[in-house]
Amino acid sequence: MNSGQPSDSEEPLREEESDENRCSSRPSSPQAGRGGAGTQSSWRLEAAADGGTGSGGRGSSACDSLFAWICRRTVRRGPFVDPARDHYRTMTRLYSSMSPATDSVNLSTQTHGxxxxxxxxxxxxxxxxxxxxxxxxxxxxxxxxxxxxxxEAHEDCVNNIRFLDNRLFATCSDDTTIALWDLRKLNSKVCSLHGHASWVKNIEYDTHTRLLVTSGFDGNVITWDTNRFTEDGCPHKKFFHTRYLMRMRLTPDCSKMLISTSSGYLLILHDLDLTQSLEVGSYRILRARRAPLSTGSSAGSRSGGSCHTIDSKTHPHREGLSPRNSLEVLTPEIPGERDRGNCITSLQLHPKGWATLLRCSSNMDDQEWTCVYEFQEGAPPRPPVSPRCSLRLTHYIEEANVGRGYIKELCFSPDGRLICSPYGYGVRLLAFDEHCAELSDCMPVRTALLREIRSIYSHSDVVLTSKFSPTHCQFASGCLSGRVALYQPHF
Structure with missing residues (x-):
């Protein structure tokens, strides 16, 4: 979608009419996704037919009319057409037309860094x-x-923010504390949580047990019982400890915990039970007990790296079930880095729990990669692979390593079809194929490259973080000099 006038051609309208009689909608081409004028024209024609336009009609805005049109198209499709595919075909065109919102250029202050x-x-x-x-x-x-x-939300750098619901959120900082905030009363904290001995880097939340989970550079993963918090804090306990800890994430169903390290190891706790602490010794012992797969085996090459599973002795086998908190230690395969160490700096998870997304750097910090690893158990249908490892490298792309020493936080879109990755002084949208298909619909037999859908350079400094809106066709990015940019479809 571009900012120019819509095309006078009626071809887009004929295409939409013919879709009604087809058994399946045809995926759009990259050219169709970038052109956009035909889509805008057909939207206006159909919106006019329905009695509402972007500039008048019932008084709705162009954006409101557009999303109402998408909803109507999804609802009115015939029984032989996949509504989801048709919906995402339109969303692909919207994301391909993303541009910085003009009123977000100065979305910053002079003091916050x-x-x-x-x-x-x-x-x-x-x-x-x-x-x-x-x-x-x-x-x-x-x-x-x-x-x-x-x-002065904290006494040092604020590193991460996590919402518990629509009003409560938590922040963590290099001052070793976590703070709880309420959107209805922002003049003061709900409470401050003390328990880490070093910088606290990220926060997760288990919606089932209502436990807040934090990790820091002291190597500790700590759980906090938010069911019993007071102004003085809330009960907490150390759940896990490992050296070189970088990031910790919970899968969407909270059945697994993933921990990345600066030494290139990825730890996975299966069948997660956050109410019990896991005592497995130091990270050095874990590393010594790791048993790599034999070099050159087909199973090892397709499983994405060497691995070893250690069952926690703290929790004995339950009858008919595997032990809780089973620990798996992996060395994820990194393109071009099979014989060298690497650092896993950023860790994210697919919103449906199908895959994990890593940003990795070489041991010399001269190269970076964005890598997608499929979960072998509970993932979409796939060719048979070795059962001994949970992850398989499916997609990757090399990144521009601008701003060495800083961690670049990437993210999935809410539907899991797109990845927003910081790229130098901008961001780029990446997909599994040129049609922005689901991971389950384009699973490669061999490792494939991520496809670049769009690159946007809107900052004057290195971009450090990005995030998709969970409800709107929008995403945001923030940079080293402190500016925040918002991106929306450009009409």
């Missing part, structure tokens, strides 16, 4: 920004309006 993390509220109504200089910024992402600045 680099942007380390971005997080939307679950309903998409608030965008929070974690800043280097102790501040947390809150914006309305639809209007790009600044809502509030939490001055």
């Amino acid at each position: 680099a942007v380390f993390n971005l997080e939307y509220s679950p309903d998409g109504s608030v965008l929070t920004v974690a800043c280097e200089q102790t501040e947390v910024l809150l914006f309305d992402p639809v209007s790009s309006r600044h809502i509030k600045t939490l001055v």
Whole structure:
């Protein structure tokens, strides 16, 4: 979709009419995704037929009419047409036309420093920004309006933000603390949590047990019982410890915990039970007990790296079930780095729990890669592979290693079809194929390259973080100099 006038040709309308009689919708080509004028024209023609246009009609805005049109098209499709495919065909064109919103150019202040993390509220109504200089910024992402600045939210860098629900969120900092906040009362913290001995780097939340889970550079993963918090904090205990810990994530169903390390190891805790602590010794013992697969075996090459599974002796086998918190230690395969060490700097998970997304750097910090690893158990249908490893490298792409020493946080779109990756002074949207298909629909037999859908350079400094809105066709990025950019379809 471009900013020019819509085409006068009626070809787009004829294409939409013919779709009604086809048994399946035809995936759009990359050219169709980038052109966009025909899509805009057909939208206006159909919107006019329905009695509402972007500029008048019932008074709705162009954006509202557009998404209403998408909804109507999905609902009115015939029984032989896949509504989801038709919907994502349109969304692909929208994402291909993403451009920085003009009113987000100066979405920053003069005091807060680099942007380390971005997080939307679950309903998409608030965008929070974690800043280097102790501040947390809150914006309305639809209007790009600044809502509030939490001055001195912490005593050091704010590293990560996590929403527990639509009003409560948690922040963590290099001052070793975690803070709970309520959107309805932002003048003061709900409480501060003390328990880490070093920088706290990320926060997760188990919606089943309502346990807050944090990890830091002290190597500890700590759980906090938010069911019993007071102004003085809440009960907590150390769940796990390992050396060189970088990032920790929970799968969407909270059945697994993944931990990345600066020494290139990826730890997976299966059948997760956060109510019990896992005592397995030091990271050095884990590394010594790791048993790599034999070099050159087909199973090893397709499983994405060597691995070894260690069952926790703390929790005995339950009758008919595997032990809780079984630990698996992996060395994920990195393209071009099979014989050298590497650092896993960023760790994200597919919103449906099918795959994990890693940003890895070489041991010399001269190269970086974005890699997608499929979960072998519980994943979509795939060719048979070795049962001894949970991950298989499916897609990757080399990244520009601009801004060495800084971690670049990437993310999945809410539907899992797109990846937003910091790329130098901008971002680029990556997909599994040129049609932005589901991972399950384009699973390669051999490792494939991620496809670049669009690159946008909108910053004057290195981009450090990115995030998709959970509800709107929008994403955001933040850079080293402190500016936040919002991206929306450009009409």
